[in-house]
Amino acid sequence: xxxxxxxxxxxxxxxxxxxxxxxxxxxxxGLYGFIGPNGAGKTTTIRxxxxxxxxxxxxxxxxxxxxxxxxxxxxxxxxxxxxxxKSMRVGAYLKYIARLKGVADAVIDARIDELLHRxxxxxxGASPCEELSKGMRQKVQxxxxxxxxPELLILDEPFSGLDxxxxxxxxxxxxxxxxxGATILFSTHVMPQAEDxxxxxxxxxxxxxxxDDPIREIRGQFDIxxxxxxxxxxxxxxxxxxxIRGVEAVxxxxxxxxxxxxxxxxxxxxxxxxAQALPVARMELSRPRLEDVFVRLVAAEADA
Amino acid sequence: MSKVLWISLxxxxxxxxxxxxxxxxxxxxxxxxxxxxxxxxxxxxxxRATGRIAIYDPTGRVTVEARQVLRSGSMEQRLxxxxxxxxxxxxxxxxxxxxxxxxxxxxxxxxxxxxDLESEKQFLLQPPESGGLLALVEVHANAIGPAVENSDFGSxxxxxxxxxxxxxxxxxxxxxxxxIVNLRIEAFGFDRETxxxxxxxAPGESITVTETEERDSIGGLNFIxxxxxxxxxxIGIMGGGQGLMTSTIEEKSSRVVEVLxxxxxxxxxxxxxxxxxxxxxxxxxxxxxxxxxLILASFSLFGLLDSMLIVYxxxxxxxxxxxxxxxxxxxxxxxxxxxxxxxxxxPVTVMLMLPWFLWIPISRDxxxxxxxxxxxxxxxxxxxxxxxxxxxxxxxxxxxWLSIAIGVAFVYVAIWCAARVFRxxxxxxxxxxDFRTLWRWIRAG
Numbered sequence: 046x047x048x049x050x051x052x053x054x055x056x057x058x059x060x061x062x063x064x065x066x067x068x069x070x071x072x073x074x075g076l077y078g079f080i081g082p083n084g085a086g087k088t089t090t091i092r093x094x095x096x097x098x099x100x101x102x103x104x105x106x107x108x109x110x111x112x113x114x115x116x117x118x119x120x121x122x123x124x125x126x127x128x129x130x131k132s133m134r135v136g137a138y139l140k141y142i143a144r145l146k147g148v149a150d151a152v153i154d155a156r157i158d159e160l161l162h163r164x165x166x167x168x169x170g171a172s173p174c175e176e177l178s179k180g181m182r183q184k185v186q187x188x189x190x191x192x193x194x195p196e197l198l199i200l201d202e203p204f205s206g207l208d209x210x211x212x213x214x215x216x217x218x219x220x221x222x223x224x225x226g227a228t229i230l231f232s233t234h235v236m237p238q239a240e241d242x243x244x245x246x247x248x249x250x251x252x253x254x255x256x257d258d259p260i261r262e263i264r265g266q267f268d269i270x271x272x273x274x275x276x277x278x279x280x281x282x283x284x285x286x287x288x289i290r291g292v293e294a295v296x297x298x299x300x301x302x303x304x305x306x307x308x309x310x311x312x313x314x315x316x317x318x319x320a321q322a323l324p325v326a327r328m329e330l331s332r333p334r335l336e337d338v339f340v341r342l343v344a345a346e347a348d349a
Numbered sequence: 350m351s352k353v354l355w356i357s358l359x360x361x362x363x364x365x366x367x368x369x370x371x372x373x374x375x376x377x378x379x380x381x382x383x384x385x386x387x388x389x390x391x392x393x394x395x396x397r398a399t400g401r402i403a404i405y406d407p408t409g410r411v412t413v414e415a416r417q418v419l420r421s422g423s424m425e426q427r428l429x430x431x432x433x434x435x436x437x438x439x440x441x442x443x444x445x446x447x448x449x450x451x452x453x454x455x456x457x458x459x460x461x462x463x464x465d466l467e468s469e470k471q472f473l474l475q476p477p478e479s480g481g482l483l484a485l486v487e488v489h490a491n492a493i494g495p496a497v498e499n500s501d502f503g504s505x506x507x508x509x510x511x512x513x514x515x516x517x518x519x520x521x522x523x524x525x526x527x528x529i530v531n532l533r534i535e536a537f538g539f540d541r542e543t544x545x546x547x548x549x550x551a552p553g554e555s556i557t558v559t560e561t562e563e564r565d566s567i568g569g570l571n572f573i574x575x576x577x578x579x580x581x582x583x584i585g586i587m588g589g590g591q592g593l594m595t596s597t598i599e600e601k602s603s604r605v606v607e608v609l610x611x612x613x614x615x616x617x618x619x620x621x622x623x624x625x626x627x628x629x630x631x632x633x634x635x636x637x638x639x640x641x642x643l644i645l646a647s648f649s650l651f652g653l654l655d656s657m658l659i660v661y662x663x664x665x666x667x668x669x670x671x672x673x674x675x676x677x678x679x680x681x682x683x684x685x686x687x688x689x690x691x692x693x694x695x696p697v698t699v700m701l702m703l704p705w706f707l708w709i710p711i712s713r714d715x716x717x718x719x720x721x722x723x724x725x726x727x728x729x730x731x732x733x734x735x736x737x738x739x740x741x742x743x744x745x746x747x748x749x750w751l752s753i754a755i756g757v758a759f760v761y762v763a764i765w766c767a768a769r770v771f772r773x774x775x776x777x778x779x780x781x782x783d784f785r786t787l788w789r790w791i792r793a794g
Binding site for chain 1: 352355356359363603604605606607608609610611612613614615776
């Protein structure tokens with residue numbers, strides 16, 4: 046079953062095309078990254094999924110409904126531009142959101158208590174929201190997003206403005222929600238974050254989808270043919286490496302030797318030759334990063 | 350409970366349980382009390398009209414008679430009679446009564462027949478302690494008797510010092526009037542007391558007859574009651590409308606709105622806010638109404654009020670509130686901060702100002718073509734019809750219900766348009782829209 050399905054969706058604001066002919070689907074239980082630079086159309090797409098905006102053309106389905114309005118109680122949403130009622134107490138705010146999301150009154154208090162413990166803010170229930178730091182507010186907002194134990198959790202830039210400790214905590218909670226069975230669509234312009242969490246990535250650029258594949262396939266598909274070598278001795282003679290068949294260039298970067306390989310080169314053979322040429326402390330195939338993939342795709346598009 | 354009701358409840362509690370609401374509710378009555386208290390405090394209970402008055406009197410009799418009037422102390426009685434006979438409409442009566450409380454202390458000086466009035470006027474500019482005059486009076490030669498039979502009587506010209514008190518002026522005028530009238534009556538061979546008795550007609554009991562009852566009339570009620578009801582309506586609408594706009598701006602600027610829209614539709618959010626503030630406004634209006642009814646009851650005037658008028662007040666309040674409230678909410682959604690809302694609010698402000706201009710003409714003639722037309726033109730028909738309903742000449746029932754039907758239809762249009770602006774404006778930031786852009790949103794929404 047698909048949790049989300051978009052077909053040929055287009056959205057414009059005046060002369061600006063925010064999203065163009067976008068199609069993708071996310072299976073129930075998936076953990077998808079929705080990535081791309083600022084202005085790529087991610088937030089507009091998410092707002093259309095949430096029925097906050099409506100597409101000019103195309104169709105979309107959310108949890109089997111034509112509009113998210115019919116499924117809002119099953120969806121958790123952490124918007125990019127998020128706020129709280131400053132003078133409201135944290136507990137009252139979470140209770141209000143829970144009621145709006147259709148959570149039964151009988152379980153609300155226990156759910157709030159559990160969530161505040163999960164985001165490591167067990168004592169803030171009686172505090173006014175305005176007394177919380179930005180990071181604390183963000184955790185409260187995440188708690189509000191999952192207070193209805195959603196089937197679908199949509200997170201728009203959830204880590205922006207968080208310190209590394211809070212970022213790790215939030216990451217763990219996202220994974221926990223996924224393990225509970227929620228489908229997760231997680232938007233970010235910081236691609237390593239998606240690489241770290243997601244098992245599938247949809248990449249946007251200028252309102253269009255440029256990539257829609259599992260992370261593992263992307264790595265295979267965009268193998269950048271590069272071997273990283275760390276010699277055992279800092280002053281080792283590396284002149285022989287350039288002579289290995291298939292090695293196009295040898296460069297030094299951050300104390301490591303980077304071997305650029307020609308297309309179709311047998312990487313295992315090159316690595317055996319390197320080991321024969323000099324003693325190595327560490328040697329590995331360089332894995333393509335999503336940023337590299339994005340740059341290559343955008344460059345290819347520009348060339349076309 | 351539905352989501353709309355939860356939103357309403359939050360808006361109601363968040364507004365009512367604030368110091369600002371309580372202070373705002375008490376502000377008006379407290380201010381009225383303070384003004385009355387301060388005015389009474391500043392009132393000079395020991396005031397006495399005092400000064401020198403020079404009289405140029407070609408008749409040679411007015412000054413003498415004026416001195417006699419001062420000595421006799423008859424002015425007070427005469428003024429009281431005038432006030433009673435005129436039903437309180439005697440011009441300057443309050444000033445004169447206050448001036449006569451302790452009896453005026455005027456020194457009257459009769460100028461010679463060849464006196465130079467222009468030179469005498471210079472004394473008006475001098476302080477009393479240096480011999481300055483309070484007033485200079487030039488009595489007309491025909492003030493007591495007309496020069497030609499059956500022609501008009503003359504009067505007098507009064508020149509006063511720049512710093513003369515209103516109460517002193519009233520006392521001087523009253524004194525001269527008394528003296529001249531006495532002399533005229535004497536000249537015609539009548540007796541003042543007889544004339545006064547002939548002139549005195551005690552005001553009759555005034556009964557207002559309606560289709561259903563007869564009730565005591567009160568002078569000025571046909572103006573006061575409509576104004577009171579219009580005031581209640583405007584207070585209720587403005588309080589709620591302003592709150593709706595500012596709370597929408599706050600939710601938009603603090604970015605809460607997108608969180609809310611993840612749980613409810615824009616229409617649910619709008620409806621919830623409207624109902625919440627409707628409750629706030631109803632509470633405020635009901636408190637003011639209850640105070641007004643208590644005041645009426647304390648003066649045994651409760652019977653003056655038709656109970657249906659209160660029912661109509663609430664019906665027209667709901668119509669006017671939903672119209673103005675939805676407009677205000679749309680404005681709040683379209684702008685980023687309160688300052689930007691000023692220009693968009695102009696039509697709403699004009700709409701709320703119009704009733705004040707229409708109050709007098711409608712109260713004076715509730716069945717005029719203007720009054721009838723205004724009570725059917727939305728969005729001001731609510732005010733127009735309520736003014737007519739609370740007047741002494743209420744409109745036919747079919748007109749009332751036609752006005753209500755027109756109002757309800759207009760509420761539907763207002764909410765429909767506002768909802769489109771609300772939905773689009775909520776998530777937009779940057780330059781605030783102008784009226785043309787708002788119209789585009791309504792058409793595109």
